[in-house]
Amino acid sequence: xxxVGLHLPTLSVQEGDNSIINCAYSNSASDYFIWYKQESxxxxxxxxxxxxxMDKRQxxxxxxxxxxTVKHLSLQIAATQPxxxxxxxxxxINSGGSYIPTFGRGTSLIVHP
Amino acid sequence: xxxxxxSPKYLFRKEGQNVTLSCEQNLNHDAMYWYxxxxxxxxxLIYYSQIVNDFQKGDIAxxxxxxxxxxxxxxxxxxxxxxxxxxxxxxxxxxxxxRQRDNQPQHFGDGTRLSIL
Numbered sequence: 584x585x586x587v588g589l590h591l592p593t594l595s596v597q598e599g600d601n602s603i604i605n606c607a608y609s610n611s612a613s614d615y616f617i618w619y620k621q622e623s624x625x626x627x628x629x630x631x632x633x634x635x636x637m638d639k640r641q642x643x644x645x646x647x648x649x650x651x652t653v654k655h656l657s658l659q660i661a662a663t664q665p666x667x668x669x670x671x672x673x674x675x676i677n678s679g680g681s682y683i684p685t686f687g688r689g690t691s692l693i694v695h696p
Numbered sequence: 697x698x699x700x701x702x703s704p705k706y707l708f709r710k711e712g713q714n715v716t717l718s719c720e721q722n723l724n725h726d727a728m729y730w731y732x733x734x735x736x737x738x739x740x741l742i743y744y745s746q747i748v749n750d751f752q753k754g755d756i757a758x759x760x761x762x763x764x765x766x767x768x769x770x771x772x773x774x775x776x777x778x779x780x781x782x783x784x785x786x787x788x789x790x791x792x793x794x795r796q797r798d799n800q801p802q803h804f805g806d807g808t809r810l811s812i813l
Contacts, residue, residue: 634799
């Protein structure tokens with residue numbers, strides 16, 4: 584299992600750069616995946632989702648890529664802005680099971696002006 | 697606007713005291729969930745309810761209790777048996793697995809931060 588610590592993985596980028604945040608999921612039966620953004624002191628906000636019958640989905644400035652072979656998910660943020668600074672985490676769901684999501688620990692994105 | 701409201705935003709508990717965290721949603725969602733978030737950790741499921749008058753334990757239910765008397769409300773009580781209650785508590789809701797026509801994400805409230813006095 585994943586080691587537990589007080590410090591999240593951190594990605595520091597300059598404003599305007601593209602950001603890529605990665606997530607490894609654990610259950611090969613998972614077929615629905617969600618990315619959330621959590622700002623300090625707030626609840627997670629939905630960003631984008633993807634089903635396992637797709638390998639790419641685009642939103643506004645965000646793209647999610649799914650590689651089922653290696654159980655890997657990534658979130659790409661184009662032209663990163665200071666307002667994108669937050670913790671980002673993924674969730675995996677087996678829609679044929681209890682539909683209870685399993686959440687990743689998250690990555691802290693810091694955008695420098 | 698539809699959404700999930702958690703109250704209070706900050707809560708302090710004295711030793712031996714039970715405290716109750718409120719969660720209300722007006723999204724007409726069947727399923728509701730309580731999570732605990734500790735620094736640097738992922739969300740851990742405390743309890744969940746997929747329908748009124750029914751709920752199940754999650755991964756860390758010990759020291760907590762819930763009720764689901766109304767579809768809109770899912771209060772969480774942190775009992776004195778929970779020896780390490782200091783954390784950020786998040787409530788979420790979703791359409792509900794048993795009538796999923798399409799995959800839908802969970803929606804979250806803005807959390808309650810509980811501390812020990």
